[in-house]
Amino acid sequence: MNIxxxxxxxxxxxxxxxxxxxxxxxxxxxxxxxxxxxxxxxxFIQDRIGPNRAGPFGILQPLADGGKxxxxxxxxxxxxxxxxxxxxxxxxxxxxxxxxxxxxxxTSLEIGGRNVALQVADINIGVLYIFAxxxxxxxxxxxxxxxxxxxxxxxSGLRAASQMISYELAMGLALIAILMMSGSLQMSVIVxxxxxxxxxxxxxxNIWYQPLGFLVFFTCALAECNRTPFDLxxxxxxxxxxxxxxxxxxxxxxxxxxxxxxxxxxxxxxxTLFLGGYDIPFVNETTLAAHIGQNWxxxxxxxxxxxxxxxxxxxxxxxRWTVPRFRFDQLMHLGWKKLIPLALxxxxxxxxxxxxxxx
Amino acid sequence: xxxxxxxxxAKAVDRRPLNFIERLYLWNIFIGMFITIKHFFKKKPTVQxxxxxxxxxxxxxxxxxxxxxxEGRERCTAxxxxxxxxxxxxxxxxxxxxxxxxEHLYREEKYAAKYEINMLRCIFCGLCEDACPKDAxxxxxxFTPTNYHRKGLIYKKEDMLIPNPKTQPEEYAKAxxxxxxxxxx
Numbered sequence: 184m185n186i187x188x189x190x191x192x193x194x195x196x197x198x199x200x201x202x203x204x205x206x207x208x209x210x211x212x213x214x215x216x217x218x219x220x221x222x223x224x225x226x227f228i229q230d231r232i233g234p235n236r237a238g239p240f241g242i243l244q245p246l247a248d249g250g251k252x253x254x255x256x257x258x259x260x261x262x263x264x265x266x267x268x269x270x271x272x273x274x275x276x277x278x279x280x281x282x283x284x285x286x287x288x289x290t291s292l293e294i295g296g297r298n299v300a301l302q303v304a305d306i307n308i309g310v311l312y313i314f315a316x317x318x319x320x321x322x323x324x325x326x327x328x329x330x331x332x333x334x335x336x337x338x339s340g341l342r343a344a345s346q347m348i349s350y351e352l353a354m355g356l357a358l359i360a361i362l363m364m365s366g367s368l369q370m371s372v373i374v375x376x377x378x379x380x381x382x383x384x385x386x387x388x389n390i391w392y393q394p395l396g397f398l399v400f401f402t403c404a405l406a407e408c409n410r411t412p413f414d415l416x417x418x419x420x421x422x423x424x425x426x427x428x429x430x431x432x433x434x435x436x437x438x439x440x441x442x443x444x445x446x447x448x449x450x451x452x453x454x455t456l457f458l459g460g461y462d463i464p465f466v467n468e469t470t471l472a473a474h475i476g477q478n479w480x481x482x483x484x485x486x487x488x489x490x491x492x493x494x495x496x497x498x499x500x501x502x503r504w505t506v507p508r509f510r511f512d513q514l515m516h517l518g519w520k521k522l523i524p525l526a527l528x529x530x531x532x533x534x535x536x537x538x539x540x541x542x
Numbered sequence: 543x544x545x546x547x548x549x550x551x552a553k554a555v556d557r558r559p560l561n562f563i564e565r566l567y568l569w570n571i572f573i574g575m576f577i578t579i580k581h582f583f584k585k586k587p588t589v590q591x592x593x594x595x596x597x598x599x600x601x602x603x604x605x606x607x608x609x610x611x612x613e614g615r616e617r618c619t620a621x622x623x624x625x626x627x628x629x630x631x632x633x634x635x636x637x638x639x640x641x642x643x644x645e646h647l648y649r650e651e652k653y654a655a656k657y658e659i660n661m662l663r664c665i666f667c668g669l670c671e672d673a674c675p676k677d678a679x680x681x682x683x684x685f686t687p688t689n690y691h692r693k694g695l696i697y698k699k700e701d702m703l704i705p706n707p708k709t710q711p712e713e714y715a716k717a718x719x720x721x722x723x724x725x726x727x
Contacts, residue, residue: 224582227581227582227583227586228578228579228581228582229581230581230584230586230587231588232586232588398568501578501579501582502571502575504578505571505575505577505578506571506574
């Protein structure tokens with residue numbers, strides 16, 4: 184028995200646990216500061232200044248908001264289905280955090296002679312895993328909306344479900360082109376493939392080969408995250424905030440948090456799939472590692488991934504404060520009649536090109 | 543459709559069907575995003591209020607101030623004209639007769655023993671200022687009175703009196719400067 188226990192690579196488990204803790208903390212902190220960023224971006228676009236009272240430049244505003252949410256009264260409506268009512272935000276939060284497991288966050292670290300990959304699980308169906316988890320995410324919204332026993336919430340749940348299902352199709356089709364190019368569902372393979380491109384990896388980014396695919400994927404990601412112009416599930420003016428109308432205190436906080444984590448994760452995913460992942464543009468990582476050491480390169484590559492993701496987050500916010508909300512029929516029209524054919528065409532053209540170039 | 547045209551400012555609405563680029567919608571989104579990003583980098587017109595106070599004009603009508611003469615005697619004689627002029631009925635007062643040993647306090651034989659303005663009722667129209675025959679009441683440049691109770695917003699005479707030129711000459715000069723600016727208008 185003891186021999187078996189010793190045979191397990193305990194360092195491996197510790198290393199993964201630490202990594203998980205770090206990534207979850209990182210996601211939560213970034214989600215917090217996304218709310219701050221959102222308010223600042225909104226304010227600047229509307230010629231205002233935004234929160235600037237709590238701490239220098241309002242840096243402590245998210246803490247104040249979070250504290251406020253914690254101290255709010257926890258209300259569970261009498262007519263709601265209590266178990267599901269609590270399950271809704273839990274599910275939303277869990278699925279939002281689950282996606283971070285397969286993201287490669289940077290080149291590997293070297294600690295005490297061990298090669299520590301900055302990725303929790305490098306499974307060979309990484310992309311598929313993300314799609315599976317994201318599809319579960321819609322249950323969080325649906326269950327919350329339904330169990331609230333409120334007509335507006337129910338309507339919003341319906342909207343969320345139909346929107347997410349229809350946009351996931353186009354998203355998946357846009358992704359197939361990428362998968363055909365890289366020949367694998369494994370995230371690390373997709374990133375490595377891009378990093379081996381010209382100009383220190385910059386020329387290998389998938390966005391140069393799949394601009395249309397990126398556009399479709401980006402639009403679908405907006406819809407998946409319930410961001411404007413696709414924020415119909417929480418249309419304030421029509422549905423009184425939609426599915427989280429009956430929620431208060433930290434349960435509401437979980438929904439809002441999950442949304443921001445989703446946004447961050449989809450931006451990270453887009454950066455990984457289309458913008459070269461943790462690739463530092465114009466720099467060859469292996470030669471750089473020989474100069475300044477592997478751990479510094481890991482840090483720089485991680486920062487590079489974050490920079491790309493933050494830029495995309497900024498574009499998300501920028502779009503939110505530019506484009507007004509779609510009508511529901513327009514949303515369905517765009518999803519089914521425009522994006523899916525586009526993604527299909529993109530897929531067919533890519534397939535044809537790959538066949539032609541290989542023959 | 544023979545509508546009478548009163549002005550030439552009316553603009554015809556463009557009802558042409560959308561062309562291909564407009565129907566793509568994407569290009570128009572880019573134009574919109576360009577507009578919003580221009581605003582993003584614009585200078586913001588915000589005035590950081592408590593630290594930074596916007597300048598107001600000399601004719602500005604803020605909280606009331608009760609004037610004194612150069613020797614620091616109250617000018618108000620409790621004639622009640624301001625109260626009559628007040629459209630919001632915010633002013634109330636009680637008159638009293640000046641005693642012999644109070645000549646250094648009040649300018650004339652009659653004075654206001656109690657003088658109250660309800661700042662919640664006041665509409666800051668400045669009619670009391672116009673009505674006063676004794677040069678006794680002015681509207682200053684101070685605004686945003688705050689208080690925790692409604693009662694606290696019924697301002698007493700002590701809350702509104704101009705600083706005494708004998709004891710607080712600097713403050714008096716400052717307040718007097720505002721009043722003189724007003725008089726010039």
